[in-house]
Amino acid sequence: MKPLIRWGLLTLAIAATVHAMALFxxxxxxxxxxxxxxxxxxxxxxxxxxxxxxPETQRVxxxxxxxxxxxxxxxxxxGPVRIRAAGAADYASLSLYGANTDNFFSLNDRTMGxxxxxxxxxxxxxxxxxxxxxAKIVVAPSxxxxxxxxxxxxxxxxxxxxDAARRAVNLCETLPKG
Amino acid sequence: xxxxxxVFVTTAALAGVVLGLASLVGLVAGGGGFKGVPHAGWxxxxxxxxxxxxxxxxxxxxxxxxxxxDRSETIYFTTATDSTGAALRxxxxxxxxxxxxxxxxxxxxxxxxxxxxxxxxxAPSIDRTRAAPDAAGRWSAQLGxxxxxxxxxxxxxxxxxxxxxxxxxxxxxxxVKDPTLAPMPVVTRETCTGGAS
Numbered sequence: 001m002k003p004l005i006r007w008g009l010l011t012l013a014i015a016a017t018v019h020a021m022a023l024f025x026x027x028x029x030x031x032x033x034x035x036x037x038x039x040x041x042x043x044x045x046x047x048x049x050x051x052x053x054x055p056e057t058q059r060v061x062x063x064x065x066x067x068x069x070x071x072x073x074x075x076x077x078x079g080p081v082r083i084r085a086a087g088a089a090d091y092a093s094l095s096l097y098g099a100n101t102d103n104f105f106s107l108n109d110r111t112m113g114x115x116x117x118x119x120x121x122x123x124x125x126x127x128x129x130x131x132x133x134x135a136k137i138v139v140a141p142s143x144x145x146x147x148x149x150x151x152x153x154x155x156x157x158x159x160x161x162x163d164a165a166r167r168a169v170n171l172c173e174t175l176p177k178g
Numbered sequence: 179x180x181x182x183x184x185v186f187v188t189t190a191a192l193a194g195v196v197l198g199l200a201s202l203v204g205l206v207a208g209g210g211g212f213k214g215v216p217h218a219g220w221x222x223x224x225x226x227x228x229x230x231x232x233x234x235x236x237x238x239x240x241x242x243x244x245x246x247x248d249r250s251e252t253i254y255f256t257t258a259t260d261s262t263g264a265a266l267r268x269x270x271x272x273x274x275x276x277x278x279x280x281x282x283x284x285x286x287x288x289x290x291x292x293x294x295x296x297x298x299x300x301a302p303s304i305d306r307t308r309a310a311p312d313a314a315g316r317w318s319a320q321l322g323x324x325x326x327x328x329x330x331x332x333x334x335x336x337x338x339x340x341x342x343x344x345x346x347x348x349x350x351x352x353x354v355k356d357p358t359l360a361p362m363p364v365v366t367r368e369t370c371t372g373g374a375s
Contacts, residue, residue, distance in 0.1 A: 007190050014194025019202050023233050027240035034244060055294045055302070062243050062292055062343060065302045066285045091283050091347055095247055101240045103227040103248045108348065141229075148245055152283060154305050 027101040034060065035099075035146055039073040045081050047072045047149070047172045052159045068153040068162040072172035075144045076123040079177040080132070083147050086169035087116035088162070091152040096121070099142035116169055129175055147172065206238050218362040219263075220255035220344060227252075242292055253357050255344040260367045266340040270370040271322035274304075274332070276363030277315050282348035283307075286363065288321070290337040299325060301333040321365065 037059065042048035050069040051057045063069065074081045074096075085094040088109045094117050096105040107117045119138045120129060128137055149170060151162035214221035225231040226239050227246035239246050246254060258266055266272070274286065285305035288295060294302045309317040309330060319330035321342075334340050344363065346353070353360045 003186070007186060010187070010190040011193045011197065014191055015197035015201065018195050018198025022199060022202050023237055026237045030240040030244060053294070055296045055298075058294050060244055061241070062287075062289055063294070064285060064287060064345065065294060066287070066305045093247070093251060095245075095251070097245060101227075101236060101244065102229045102231065103246065103251075104229055106247060106251045108251065110348075146245065152307075154285075154303075154307050 028099055031097070031099055031101050031146070035073040035144060038071045038146065042072075044073055044075045045172050045174045047166075047170045049163065049167060049170075052153070052156070066152065066154040068149075068151040068159050068166070070149040070166050070170060072147040072149075073144070074121060074140075074147055074172065076121055076126070076140050077143045078174055080126065080129045080175040081121040082118065082171060082173050082175050083121060084118045084169060084171035085112065085116050085149050086165045087112060087114045088151055088165065090158070091150075092162075093148075093150045094119075095148050095150070096138065096140075097146045097148065098140065099144050102141070104141055105138050118171075120175065126177075129177075132175075202237075205234060206241060214256070215358070217255070217358045217360070219259065219261055219365065220257045220362055222249075222253055222255045222357050224249060224357070226254055249349075249357070250354050251348065253346040253349050253353070253360075255346070255357075255362065256341060257344075257365065258341040260365045262367070264367065266321075266334075266342070266365070267370060267372070268323060268334045268337045268340055269372040271320065271324075271368045273318055273366045273368055274321055274363050275316060275318040275366070276309075277317070277361060278311070279306075279346065279362075280350040280353050280360055281306075281346040283345075284347065285345045286319075286332065287343050287345070288332050288334055288337065289341050289343060291339045292341075295334065295337040297333045297335045297337075299333045299335060301325065301331050304330045304332055322368075 038048050047070050053063045053065045093108040095103055098104050120132050120136050121138050121140050128134055153159035153162045214223040225235045227248045283306050285303050287303035304319045311317045320326045321332045323335045325331055
């Protein structure tokens, strides 16, 4: 085989490998950066309550200025994680994202009811923790990920109400294993 | 001979890395076959946030809309053009008009390169709670660099790369199934201060 053809084939093989690696690793790397930033603020398995989204406070691409955001960087490797979110009279949701950015679980204010939501996140293959209602169990597709609490808050007054509600009720904590 | 081999492998590796990354950036940033589904001047990606997303969609969402919700909860429509298909410009004034939309709550937000524009006028978006419909059920808002005397306004004052994101929260089941059933707001250009383009 001619050297130039060999060089071209090697280049194409490397290009295909780099393309595939970046394609599959990219979302996980971006998510990992977001999780580290949130965990750096509040710690792992703790809610971080973001201030009202403005040009100065925005942290994530295409954040909505009309929503109040709280995030919990969860890690189920040390045990189940209990996640609680306050109910709301207006739109609110609790959504869970795996390490690859997939939104694998969501509840909104209508599906969670006026008292809010409580779920227990466990690792794949882990036993259901004793004393926990099996209906609350959600199996995490990855060891780490993010929980996001969104609340309708298009005005400063609405944001203050949403912030007070979530700070009073929301919980993200590690439970003992087994 | 050995030097030639080193040059052979090194140049192939460098060219391969550049080609591999450039082709990925071109496909994801440039759209390629992953631009989304067009609908009435807007476009949406039916797999945004979904566990069924293909790797290219997943990367595109991670870069341009991290933490998107699955479309059963929210549908995201984007546009960077007006009703004639011309690119949105910060030096132009537009009228956005719409009617009732089959969703529980909606909002339209202006982004500049994916982030809120660095404006200090407190007008980055409009939403359903502020868009009071008239007797015919229609609402309208102005998109431009200067606050209007009255009415809704989205500010493009300091933006350089204008795009709009329309969020449909809790869309009706029929729209979840087929987002192209949704009536969409129309973005009409009114005037421009700069030259035509």
